[in-house]
Amino acid sequence: MDCAGCGFEVEGGYAFCPKCGRRQPVPCASCGYICAPDFEFCPKCGASVGAPAKAGERPAPTLDRTIVPPSRTSSLLANIESAEGLHPVSDADRRTVTVLFADLCGFTTLSEQLDPEVMQALQNELFKELTAAVRNFGGFVDKFIGDALLALFGAPVAHEDDPERALRAALDMIARTARLGERAPHSGSPLMLHIGINTGPVVTGGLGIGAARSYSVTGDTVNTAQRLQSLAAPGQVLVGELTHRLTRHAFSYESLGDVVFRGKAGSVLVHRLDAPLAAPRAARGLEALGLGAPIIGRGAELNRMLASLDQACGGSAQLVRLVGEAGIGKSRLVKEFVTRVGDEDRFRNVAVRQATCSPLGEQSFGALGAVMRSAAGMMRNDNGDEMRAKLAALLTDLGVQGEEAKRLMPLLYHVLGLGDPDATLQHVEPEQLRRQIFYAVRTIIERRLALSPLLIVLEDLHWADAVSLEAFRFVMDRLERTRLMLLVTHRPAPDSGQLDSSRVSHTALRLSPLSSDEGRSLLAALFGESWVISAGGLIDQILERAGGNPLFVEEIVRGLIDRGVLVREGQRWRTVAGEVATDIPATIQAMLLARVDRLPQEVRRLAQEAAVIGPRFDAALLKAVTADPGRLEAGCETLCDEEIIEEVAGSGSVSSQSYRFTQTLLQDVIYQNLLLQRRTDIHGRIGGALEQLCGDKPERFEDLTVLGHHFAQSAEREKGAHYLQAAGDRARMIYANDDALRFYERALTALDAHGQTPLKLAIAERIADLSGPAGRREIAHRHYETVLQAYRKSADRVASARVLRKIGRLLWDVGKRGDAESRYAEAAALLDGADAPIEQAHLWQERGRQAFRSGDHALAAKWADAALDCVRTLTTEHAPQVGSDATLVTAEALNTKAVALARLGRNHDAVRQVERSIELAEAAGLLGTACRGYTNLGVLYTTIDPAQAIKVCRRGLEVARHIGDLGFQARLLANLAVACCTFTDRCPTEGVPAAEKAIEIDKALDQREHLPVPLIVLAQIHQCNGRPELAVGLFQEALDVASETGEPQLLFPCYDGLATLNLDLDNLAEAERYFSLAQGVCAQHGLDPEALVVLPFLD
Template identity: 90%
Template sequence: MDCSGCGFEVEGGFAFCPKCGRRQPVPCASCGYLCAPDFEFCPKCGASVGATAKAVERPAPTPSRTIVPPSRTPSLLANIESEDDGLHPVSEADRRTVTVLFADLCGFTTLSEQLDPEVMQALQNQLFKELTAAVRNFGGFVDKFIGDALLALFGAPVAHEDDPERALRAALDMMARTTRLGESAPHSGSPLLLHIGINTGPVVTGGLGIGTAKSYSVTGDTVNTAQRLQSLAAPGEVLVGELTHRLTRHAFSFEPLGDVVLRGKAGSVLVHRLDAPLALPRAARGLEVLGLSAPIIGRGAELHRMLASLDQACGGSAQLVRLVGEAGIGKSRLVKEFVARVGDEDRFRNVAVRQATCSPLGEQSFGALGAVVRSAAGMMQSDTGDEMRAKLAGLLTDLGLQGEEAKRLMPLLYHVLGLGDPDATLQHVEPEQLRRQILYAVRTIIERRLALSPLLIVVEDLHWADAVSLEALRFVMDRLERTRLMLLVTHRPAPDNDQLDSSRVSHTALRLSPLNTDDGRGLLAALFGESWVKSAGRLVDQILERAGGNPLFIEEIVRGLIDRGVLMREGQRWRTAAGEVATGIPATIQAMLLARVDRLPQEVRRLAQEAAVIGPRFDATLLKAVTAEPGRLEAGCELLCDAEIIEEVAGSGSISSPSYRFTQTLLQDVIYQNLLLQRRTDIHGRVGAALEQLCGDKPERLEDLTVLGHHFAQSAEREKGAHYLQAAGDRARM
């Protein structure tokens, strides 16, 4: 790892750079993201990093340079090798949707015949190192090496919202790394090429093998299909399955190969060949993909307050506005509407708007700030380094920064933009001094912009921003409180979500709540017409109930109905197939919700699973009787409430035994579906037994009989379930 201050290569496990003394970032044990030394929680996956940071500060032996088999990577090694005590997410099996990547080196046998075994071994190790780096850079997990092939997972053991996209970017990076290795490594002269297969689908995860050979892996037809796609791919090709293509076509171009019969599979598979990333990615989720759009609904109050804050900023009182809400709640849609309104209204005609979005793939130092500078300079993603430098020079000229002042600022802004230090201007600058100079450089260009007009800076997805960008934004806000500046940021709920709040600057936190039922119906009416909403009354009710007021979830559920042919357009009207219901969970929603669940500590995640088996609503007394760790119930429920997985039901239960419900029906469904069938069966049996204790020897209420019948019918005691269900039927007829 290179020091973020001076660039010196720092050994793993070092807390400080031996050259400049700068304290080094700490890799998150869960996802590998490099966290600032003072972070207690990973900003990328939410896992605690405090313990990791303390461990890094202790002296450590020099790490071995032997390549560790990636199925037993250091961050997961202890969990994988531990007994199956169920305390670690990587040792506890579950069911989930995963993107599987198989990569194989073409011509391995021929190459082995041509090269000395020692040379071949060195080449293999270097190749494995490069491929592993590509997988980990995009948040994947290397399951195993099989000869000259690699099996990697995206979505296990930790899920992300965009795992299929990460897998494709990793595949392209693997191709590029292999090509570079082939150009530099000694071999027969023929190019080194991979062929890769990628497939997304359901798998079972957990420990596979026995004894010391047991390691974390996945099982299922999804894995077999990925391997068959890899075998079918020509040298230099990446072939993907149907679901992978559907989940990534917004960001990549493909060549369709049609339905292909793969060796060993009964039916055909729709296959696409990966081409390249799109220069301008389309909307990843929602109905914009299908060309459907609706006016913003249910956010009038928030929009009014944002416009009022901008009014105050234009009057010379800097403003910080935070939009807070879970994924899909409508933060980006509200920002889009707000920016459009700013552009349309005469009172804001002189406001300059600069926008940036933080990446879920992790940010380099000053990454978010660099995105703001790129927006100000009009830089495009396809720009070369020379084009970016020219646009930066133009920006400084427009701001009246020329001569020696521009010459002083340029290398600092090059550093922010990741353009290097071509004239070696900064090579002798101490890291702390460099940091201060960059902060003042950023302040200078913002002040110059503010001298020309009011300025609105928008930074979306701040929860993924790098620590130094956050520091820079806070620095700017603290020192420009009496200027025409408004900083608008969006982020998800987090314990440290007030990190930008300043005592000097007026700040407003707007928490976006779920849409109410009327607004949800209004959204569907705007998309499909009032007549469809009325005619599909039962289906509409199901959609709104399952979505829980989340606008994106509403659109994704409807999109699934359109994809299945349940909802069809006939001319200017929409029609629903008779008798259809909104069942199933779209893959996009599964990924978003499972990513939230995977961020929980394992004992809390287990508690959520036990609660999910009870149902969407549960009583603390019943959960205490069911859970394997009743002593942790109160603290666990508090953490689940903090994470907005569950919420206490007001006016129900008692102080000693409150009632809770899942914040979203789909969230409970995802947690339940994530469980192995055997574990579901076991927990249902425990729930049934606990209910028998609570209801007495001879339950008589219809509600009690029905619930007992449901849980025992899903347990190993199905005969008891049938008995209770029959008794419930008899009671209902009385």
């Protein structure tokens, strides 16, 4: 076996390469499969690597040698499905995988025509070729079934470009099969494959029982790949939508449209693979969409690179390493650097040679060969003759001729992978050949340096072969006083110093994540400063998830563009919706999962347990949760070395240390990689450990939220819902209503599988209570109706009445007064004879408010007094249960009584009642009730103390904004507009904007019971300022809405305003008609027109 690092032939039984010291793969003792050095368990059979096979037990066949005849396929699947003890191995996981199904066309006919022995030999030869194609591109052969092959790309080990690898493997398979058909004995028909490829989520792990148990995948992604293969014609490769989307930058396709497969819901968009593109486009980021931005946040690094090249041009060779994780901007910085080198006069003579190492892994001298191809101007599709001709031209340009060229040419052929056509090197020992190649490379570079300074750029050094790195170090050590600069880029790795030389100046530049300001600058450069300002909340979410990684920023935004969340309108961009999808872009997922898959198995398990705790975690908690506490310290050190996690500033031993994941998305990928059952188990262990730390009755808000989070995703979901409800109640107490809603909704989700339990009903009612004032009335109504149905079913009369009252209020606020009346009446009937004084008081208070809004002010005062009397008569027996409820109903009833008294001409009494209401409400923390008081007090003060009226409105508006109640914000803004325009000179600057904002809120929330108020206020402002045409339109709009409810305090100012406007315009008949309508409203409800003018809008 050749060493993957240096190409040296390693004898069987060696654990390490005697040439370069690289650890070698080891065979599984159970099945013989060659396992990677860091595998502890065989991915084929699940046995422990190195564990001896049991005595008398034959090694299980490897999956890529197992042939299942078609006739046995159905019975095999049936046996697997019914087998007892079927379960995945402990390291089974969820991941996105590209699945390839390849099938030989005409297998049955061919089997009939050929002798079975010949057919078996042909099959084995075919499988050998197909397996080689899969493995060459980093895939995994899952199994052979008859003449079909199932291969995986992305499992058990992920790569950043698995879909692309699968397509290249498919094309290689087709080519290999064609070549096999030319040399194999058969009936004369060409051997052809038809292939289906699909990318999507699967569950991976051990499948089967006993010796037949092996690594495999399950999921609809596999089924769809098989359907695509069945649909493909001979020689065709058909792919699914996600595979197409992830590879269209590198391959051309023909779309076959939507295809409906039998037995599958919905259709699948199918594409036929054509060929690789001659000039692939950018695979990642926004460059693929034609968007670009100047380099941001890398000025210091760029200047240091230019300074190093300046030194190199002066005769001091330089080695510069750019280090950073995938997507951090290494290639972008290199591109900017090379551009600057080409633009600046001081570097006009510098020769630049650029190459990139292949993610498929380099053969021996592969990285060095890439640089040589760059120097010679060789293209990807050049054949051997063209490459040899270009190499000869390069040597001529460098002055290498005659015997020297003849001596160097075979060595350079070897580097370029062109073999040894003249057998010149066949007798040279490997070690001697290596030395001669190093000397040849040094000679070529020296000749180039004799002409001009030389800059060699080698990107993605982490994929380079070991012998190429040794060659570059050899050259650098011997050319330290030349005009040479070697610039390499690579990801952080423990062996990243392989090129370091003691003779050459060495600069290592570590690229750190972009700051928040730099991230905003990047987005502003791409989409414009106006979008960044307008989409502030969305921008914060994008930057938080990206963690300062520029590529991640671009990929997340690209996903928003693909989903239509971010759209271009001309030269501007606009956000259609404001949420960042929780799905991780497939490109980022593959990139990060590839890092995780490189971890040793026990360290990977530790990372998974930490990921379930969250983006930040304490070592003490992880120790209490992990299945192997003894390896905690070593595991955390490894994760820090691999830059998966990092220590949070602090001191002490590892057991008292806190850590965080280096990237939020990295923690998310590791978490999503876990099977649902394992996530559930770990969440439960974390919840149990936290309960021990927090005690039986946790009080801290943070403890409630984290306990709720973990238990809600464990097997004890109801316990999680209890904690989340408590967290929501705590947030509600401080009027953090958005947070409270979020906790309640998570609690309700945790109880999805439960019936209508008391806990579930209580949470749903809380959601409704907060959703109504926030303008989400449909949500509130839906939850109220669900709760009401459950209470009716259980014959809980008092609870049913309470919910009916709340529904009535909701309906009243949207102008459906008839429906509201029926709900109130039904609630009253349920409470008849019930011992529920507080609920009775609430209902009477609500009926009083309803009477006031209907114009019956005496009845409103009567209902309010009844509610207050009900509270006063509460016995000590009721007191412990009704403390805050009694205060609430008292404050509301005082408010209702006050506005009724004001309409009856008792303004000073009204002010005292409202002030008492506000005092009680604020003392009890009932800020919503206090807002109603401020709304009415602002109106009442306009007749007593106008300056105080403005202060009251502003104070109330401040409270309404604090609690997020948009309804009261609209009311207070309208009152503020009246006060500012009546008593100050700030009408244009403060009054008009306040009225316009109130209209905007009312229309957005469909608050039709209040919308006429700001419309009337703004109409009156325009009327007073000589803009009758604007005033008429607003009055008419207000009248149209007010007519729906018939509320007199809304109808009167509309009629009165239209009357006076028509009078000013000499439309006497219309003026008379509107005056008559205004008088009719007052007469019908026994109202004083003067009172409606002085105190127009009370609630």
